[in-house]
Amino acid sequence: MPTLGFLKKKRAKEDRPDPSSSQPTSPVTPITPTSARTFESNSLTTIPTQSTVATSIGSLSHPTARASQETPASAGGGPQMNSSAVHQAAPYGLQHTPSPAHTGTPQSLPSINNLINLPQTDGHYGAPPSQHQAQTSEARVTKGKYSLGDFDLLRTLGTGSFGRVHLVQSKHNQRFYAIKVLKKAQVVKMKQVEHTNDERRMLGEVKHPFLITLWGTFQDPRNLYMVMDFVEGGELFSLLRKSGRFPNPVAKFYAAEVTLALEYLHSRNIIYRDLKPENLLLDRHGHLKITDFGFAKRVPDKTWTLCGTPDYLAPEVVSNKGYNKSVDWWSLGILIYEMLCGYTPFWDSGSPMKIYENILRGKVKYPAYVHPDAQNLLELLITPDLTKRLGNLFGGSQDVKNHPWFSEVTWDRLSRKDIDAPYTPPVKAGAGDASQFDRYPEETEKYGQSGSDEYGSLFPDF
Numbered sequence: 001m002p003t004l005g006f007l008k009k010k011r012a013k014e015d016r017p018d019p020s021s022s023q024p025t026s027p028v029t030p031i032t033p034t035s036a037r038t039f040e041s042n043s044l045t046t047i048p049t050q051s052t053v054a055t056s057i058g059s060l061s062h063p064t065a066r067a068s069q070e071t072p073a074s075a076g077g078g079p080q081m082n083s084s085a086v087h088q089a090a091p092y093g094l095q096h097t098p099s100p101a102h103t104g105t106p107q108s109l110p111s112i113n114n115l116i117n118l119p120q121t122d123g124h125y126g127a128p129p130s131q132h133q134a135q136t137s138e139a140r141v142t143k144g145k146y147s148l149g150d151f152d153l154l155r156t157l158g159t160g161s162f163g164r165v166h167l168v169q170s171k172h173n174q175r176f177y178a179i180k181v182l183k184k185a186q187v188v189k190m191k192q193v194e195h196t197n198d199e200r201r202m203l204g205e206v207k208h209p210f211l212i213t214l215w216g217t218f219q220d221p222r223n224l225y226m227v228m229d230f231v232e233g234g235e236l237f238s239l240l241r242k243s244g245r246f247p248n249p250v251a252k253f254y255a256a257e258v259t260l261a262l263e264y265l266h267s268r269n270i271i272y273r274d275l276k277p278e279n280l281l282l283d284r285h286g287h288l289k290i291t292d293f294g295f296a297k298r299v300p301d302k303t304w305t306l307c308g309t310p311d312y313l314a315p316e317v318v319s320n321k322g323y324n325k326s327v328d329w330w331s332l333g334i335l336i337y338e339m340l341c342g343y344t345p346f347w348d349s350g351s352p353m354k355i356y357e358n359i360l361r362g363k364v365k366y367p368a369y370v371h372p373d374a375q376n377l378l379e380l381l382i383t384p385d386l387t388k389r390l391g392n393l394f395g396g397s398q399d400v401k402n403h404p405w406f407s408e409v410t411w412d413r414l415s416r417k418d419i420d421a422p423y424t425p426p427v428k429a430g431a432g433d434a435s436q437f438d439r440y441p442e443e444t445e446k447y448g449q450s451g452s453d454e455y456g457s458l459f460p461d462f
């Protein structure tokens with residue numbers, strides 16, 4: 001039986017470009033670093049030569065005529081989005097990246113550090129907040145290890161349906177983390193108790209370079225708290241909106257990292273169910289971290305809950321049919337489409353009902369600038385026919401990874417983060433630099449108040 005779930009009413013920011021426009025709109029001045037500078041930068045590094053990379057990830061498989069069409073970000077590129085450079089001249093790993101200096105202008109010369117192969121770290125700050133925390137994922141999430149008193153609460157990084165996420169600093173090791181605060185009353189009112197407990201459980205179980213790390217949880221009478229890595233580079237959503245749309249290789253890079261994360265989750269029978277650029281954060285090196293496991297669920301077989309974000313829902317979810325991991329592959333298709341085009345394929349003036357109708361109708365228009373390989377992959381992902389949807393077939397995620405659009409991807413290198421990201425966020429690493437996040441009005445209600453705990457028994461694992 002279908003379960004009435006929770007639909008996120010709207011995207012976080014509805015400032016999407018007009019799909020009818022062939023040029024991306026951008027609130028920022030485009031930057032078009034010269035390819036000469038790109039190659040100059042490359043000569044300073046230890047990264048593979050172009051020909052080497054061309055056989056691995058990120059080379060342009062079609063660096064010909066389409067190249068000039070596929071530089072939307074060069075027309076509407078964000079301040080630090082040097083994707084045009086990636087596109088024009090370079091496979092991943094050969095691109096110009098901006099200076100990491102917080103004050104650096106977008107046009108500043110790249111730092112050598114940003115151009116060398118990345119260290120194989122998972123991007124967090126090493127030790128968890130308390131010294132006695134064990135490093136394994138099983139031991140990492142341990143009830144009762146933390147309290148509000150362990151942290152200084154700093155500014156809000158983002159808000160969600162049931163609470164907000166704060167930047168915090170550990171009083172023990174002075175490192176920065178993010179704490180998601182959920183109001184129990186709100187969670188109960190919105191019938192999200194099970195999803196919230198699932199989020200905590202799922203996040204505690206997973207450990208992957210492209211998934212957020214949860215260090216622990218705690219609660220007080222009014223709120224639930226989840227202590228996570230602070231992912232400094234901001235939302236992919238913000239980068240995409242500033243850029244208009246991404247060039248083919250840039251979209252491919254992010255799509256490949258998401259594919260690996262989905263493959264990992266599905267191998268553990270977890271469906272994610274909320275793929276969208278708002279939930280993809282960039283670490284300091286520009287690699288992705290998927291956050292917000294509010295809808296993640298363990299499903300060996302089928303489930304029926306109606307939840308997600310309208311633009312990204314698969315038809316089998318909209319029509320209340322039972323569904324499984326297939327929905328994440330559909331959403332991957334929507335994500336790739338949005339990265340390439342700057343808007344989602346079924347978007348319709350923001351009205352969820354119209355979006356659902358469009359989803360069920362299933363007609364997708366592909367702008368001429370979408371690479372044929374990309375279009376082919378999208379047609380195989382954004383298909384209502386579950387017997388044809390890539391990822392949902394006998395070959396599973398391997399079918400997606402083997403698709404020609406991903407032919408340059410060296411998956412094992414990517415999974416080690418041994419590939420330079422196309423964009424390095426301009427953050428001061430490890431300094432609690434939240435400059436890549438929008439400003440939000442701060443919470444007025446004080447956390448940590450005592451009182452009766454009406455809902456405590458509903459959240460036994462926090």
Ligand SMILES: Nc1ncnc2c1ncn2[C@@H]1O[C@H](COP(=O)(O)OP(=O)(O)OP(=O)(O)O)[C@@H](O)[C@H]1O
Pocket residue numbers: 008012157158159160161162163164165178180212228229230231232235278279281291292293294437
């Ligand atoms: N670990 C983190 N590091 C930095 N910022 C984060 C982190 N986790 C979340 N955020 C920011 O907070 C925002 C809201 O977080 P999240 O999506 O987990 O909350 P939510 O209540 O589930 O939101 P929604 O209802 O929109 O899904 C994110 O979009 C992101 O901008």
